[in-house]
Amino acid sequence: IITMERHISRSLIIFILLALTGCIVLIHNITYLENITGNLTIALNQIKKNIQLHFETNKNLWLPELNDTYYAHLGQKPTAEEAKEETFLLNSIAWPGPSVQGLSVELSSNPAKSYFLIQGPAEQPIGGQLVVVVHVHNFLGLPKKYGGDFLIARLHSPKLGAGVAGKVYDHHDGNYTVLFPLLWAGEVQVQITMVHPSEAVEVLQRLQKEKPDRVFFKSQFRSGGVSQTTECNLWLPFNQKPLCNYTDPLTGEPWYCYKPEMLTCDTRVTHFMGGYRTNLITKYEQQFFKSGVNIKVPIPASGMEKVIVLPAEKGQIELNYTAAGYYHHNTWRPRNGSIMHQFNDSAAITHCLRGKLVYMFGDSTVRQWFEYLTAFVP
Template sequence: MERILPKYFPFFTMLALIGLIFLLRNITSLEHWTCQTVSTFHQLQNSIQSALKTSEMVLPEKFNYSYCVHLGQKPSAEETREESNLLKSIAWPEPLVLGLPLRQSSDPAQSYYIIQNSGDLQVGGQLVAKVQMQNFIGQPKKHGGDFLVARLHTPELRAGVAGQVHDHRDGNYTVFFPLLWVGVVQVELTMVHSSEAIMVLRRLREEQSDRVFFKSLFRSGYLSETTVCNLCLSVNQQPLCNYTDPQTGETWNCYKPKMLDCETRINHSKGGYKKHLLTVYESQFFQSGINIKMPIHAAGIENVIVQPASKEQIKEKNLEYIPSGYYYQGLWRSLSGVTMRQFNDSSAITQCLRGKMVYMYGDSTVRQLYEYLIANVPEFKEFSFHSPKNVGPHMAVDSSDNILLRYRCHGPPIRFTSVYAAEMHYISNELDALRGGSDTVILISIWSHFSTFPVQVFIRRLRHIRRAVIRLLNREPATLVLLRTANLQKLDPESSLYNSDWFSQQLDMVLRTMFKGLNVHLVDAWEMMLAHHHPHELHPPPAIISNMINCILSHICPVRRKRRRS
């Protein structure tokens, strides 16, 4: 017997291994095992999976993503023309010669501006500054394309307004500032990126749309796998799970797990950021303290005195640029049609929102507004859905005043930590499910999570949202719809490649154009951030958020004009 065992030992070992694998693959169907036994086999299963590397994520491979912009429902001829016009409207000037060395690129330290009209300035007029961009060897630039932002401000009055930059495409720029208050005002001019850096960002947007990648967990019983997901994935690497939305045609894909079905998907989350995106040459244009968000100083005076308007001066006429609003004494004063009111305490907010249902859809910048209301109105009671705080969905109710607040994130792509797949709803579908009416307020913010994708992807998403907004307003014209725009944020060499203000500005221009002419209202977060003295942040500080809330509530509860007596 002892002589026979060695002879058949490999055979019995193979049978035992086959039986063990069969047992592990079918462990989920065994319902009567003790918890300890199941736990033991679960640990063993995970160990075997780790050894065989069956549950590891497959990182994105390099391939051409240009066809991704054509995914989804085919646009009509009119929509195709609109897309073409939108892309032309945001086209960015290119350098005359590509591949210039760093010493010939824009140097904010050697560039300068000159105030053109420093004398006899009055409220209602405008200040004009001329900008000359120079390179690192002190020579004037011969082409445009630098991304500049500007504001005019008076620190003592906590007053500020955004300026408008006009690119002459020859290294010269003109900045226009409306004069809206009396006192000493000073110019603040910033180069966010050089024209050379913009070319790199444009390349990344078109060629590396997966530089932020996503993942999903798949699970069935005690068997689980995680795979990479994105808008566009290579079919050559492994089979795909297609999660195209049946109503909008919006596409989303994950690599299919090796041992599980596509129907076993549990969640969606941010996978990570691809590294080493730039060449050594390209990285020179992204240096903190040198050419990312650096000030440009005046060659001469930087402060001027603004006098009160004379009787002959007509306010806000013949201006090159009229902003959506400005700050004075720290409060936002709108110039876009709504009369601003101040809601300084919880009772004022409650009175305005009484009988209203407020639906907030989008990213964390609109969730921030939801959180502000919850924190400042103690009457709101939140319902727990066991949702992560930073993800949602969230709902709060003030039952005595009949107020409902709801927040839900927009559909993929979204870079949240973990969202249940069942909670991934597209905004357009949510809008189609609403009744609407005078008691309904819609607030949408969607921009930041699209910064890594070609602009066509964002246009397609906005097209679906716009269609849903039109349908909603057609069935209930009294519904109030507000769009929160993009805003500037803090940048360093790494974050610039994923979340640059240039990406945000491009998306913001598209959003404004696509919703122009509709009965929707903007909460101009871009200008409210740019005009404020606070440093740029993705999530603005309470001083700016409170002004946004006042803007929103001023639309919900407008100032009633007194009727003239006949």
């Protein structure tokens, strides 16, 4: 019994020693892991601070997200209403194009082998509507299977100095319908012109998207005896050279110039057109821009190209037209009933404009009107 008790006591002591050793090792490991975790947390926090510091100091270099219609670094971001209006306008001018890219020129639109047909009799009443169908063919003489051709249509009477534009409807299958309002009596002639084939329109769309600076401008900067000239435009690469930002703060309309090397942005004194970019299209694309072949070429008629418009009958109902107006005896007649005043000399124009503020909105055509008016009126 005594021997057995001694054996149990010895085993108990060994067990206690082992347990104490295990506890000591466990405590040591826990402490070690806590130190590792703490150091790791400190390291991660430091990395996080470094990342935040990097973006704080480089936030002006962050590239904006670009899309087809808006460059974030150019002027103000559009409002929700403006974005909605932009989408509506872009959808309204969306243009159909070839379903297959890279077609040979023989398969492109050929105005000389296309034709139009006047629908209805050779005599039609005033106040009605003349319907014309256009069939576009390719250089092989085969009908086109897709639309997108840029056609303009005119109904005119040269002897009367009269004319009106037609409304062109694209059926997206190589066929078009043109509607003309019959607004004056007499002989009228239909004229359909292919300004560009659909394949050329596709090239123009590409250039509009990829080369927004096809027309470039310049400004002169001057201070004292130092003068420098740099390029300007609505859009300039913002990551190549320093830019001078002349964006309108009220409208958000962007305008940029490259900053002159030796002068500041506030020394800009003049603005003028620089010119046009060249060599923008490939040899393949040049085939769709041949004068007299597929640029501003009239489409011939199949059958009659003229009709006689008969005078109005009593009780005849006039149709509602989309045309804003028409010319008659070389005078513009708006369809909204506005009275047009004719001026034959500068004195009459000056008398009419005296005391008035005239706003002119538009493109380069309006600019021509402005230049003509300022030159004509003393």
